[in-house]
Amino acid sequence: MGAITRSPWVPGEMEGSESSRDRRGPSEGSGLVIGRRQLSLAELWAFVAVAIPVLALMVPKLSTIDLAYQVRAGNIMLHTHRLLSTDLFSFTARGEAWLNQQWGAEVLWALLYRVGGWPMLILTRALLAGAVAACVFLACRARGGGTKPAAWLTIASFAVWLPGAILRPQLLGLLLFALTLWLLSDRERHPARLWWIPAIVVVWANLHGSFFLAPVLVALAWLQARARHDDRAKAGRLVRVGVASMLAANVNPYGLRVWRYAVGIPANRVIADTIVEWRPPTVRTGPGLVFFLSLAVVALLLARRGRLAPWPTLV
Numbered sequence: 001m002g003a004i005t006r007s008p009w010v011p012g013e014m015e016g017s018e019s020s021r022d023r024r025g026p027s028e029g030s031g032l033v034i035g036r037r038q039l040s041l042a043e044l045w046a047f048v049a050v051a052i053p054v055l056a057l058m059v060p061k062l063s064t065i066d067l068a069y070q071v072r073a074g075n076i077m078l079h080t081h082r083l084l085s086t087d088l089f090s091f092t093a094r095g096e097a098w099l100n101q102q103w104g105a106e107v108l109w110a111l112l113y114r115v116g117g118w119p120m121l122i123l124t125r126a127l128l129a130g131a132v133a134a135c136v137f138l139a140c141r142a143r144g145g146g147t148k149p150a151a152w153l154t155i156a157s158f159a160v161w162l163p164g165a166i167l168r169p170q171l172l173g174l175l176l177f178a179l180t181l182w183l184l185s186d187r188e189r190h191p192a193r194l195w196w197i198p199a200i201v202v203v204w205a206n207l208h209g210s211f212f213l214a215p216v217l218v219a220l221a222w223l224q225a226r227a228r229h230d231d232r233a234k235a236g237r238l239v240r241v242g243v244a245s246m247l248a249a250n251v252n253p254y255g256l257r258v259w260r261y262a263v264g265i266p267a268n269r270v271i272a273d274t275i276v277e278w279r280p281p282t283v284r285t286g287p288g289l290v291f292f293l294s295l296a297v298v299a300l301l302l303a304r305r306g307r308l309a310p311w312p313t314l315v
Helices: 020-024 041-056 064-080 103-142 147-164 169-185 191-204 209-227 232-248 257-267 269-274 286-304
Strands: 032-034 037-039
Touching: 037 041, 041 103, 041 147, 064 103, 103 147, 103 169, 147 169, 147 286, 169 191, 169 209, 191 209, 191 232, 209 232, 209 257, 257 269
Parallel strands: none
Antiparallel strands: 032 037
């Protein structure tokens, strides 16, 4: 195998972010030799952190409970060149008005299905999961974590979001959430990249109803900047990006109505009481148990630091 270059998801070294031991590997000569290039153990961990989600999601079968109708809806729109505005699939609501906010994801699934059928969709699920992991890893590195600790955190986070890694529009939302988180985490080194976020929201608002989380993340970053007494220029940039992101969400076929959709779904008591993924997390389910265990681990790590975490960090 030919020589490889540095893994693309490992950014340049940050001063003080890790020791020389982490940069070179635990000992002289350690690591994996590929071709003429020696891959350090730290770099190997970075590769593993992204490879695990990809490999893990290449194995399970696809759940077609929602995916099948979404592929069908996308095919109908590609064939008619029109958005679906009435329900064609529900027995009890056929012909009624449908605010199809996830139309973009449906068209995407249909295009991928046309290219390679179900195997292409399985591959897509795995690659999306790897992209989520890569963004989480980059966010950890941007916050000053060493390569190996960032890799461990990425692997641990995968255990928490794995139950949601189903090929549905929510997986696209998960990727865009992680991407936004990385851009905000790396804003000290690349402040201009913050303006990618409104563009991300334009795409997000046409894929999944979780798009409102982008302005929420920007608002949390602004709180952090205020608490750290950053200069006004940095805080002001976050305000402008946040406002632009809220406006960008309206660039969709339904305009302001997507906000009502995003808020109305979780506020609907019938949905919250009857649909599993909208119920509050509980230790009586596997995903809920993992979620609460992750909170306990985070609390333990914060307690072991020996110093108080700033309140914006806790928020």
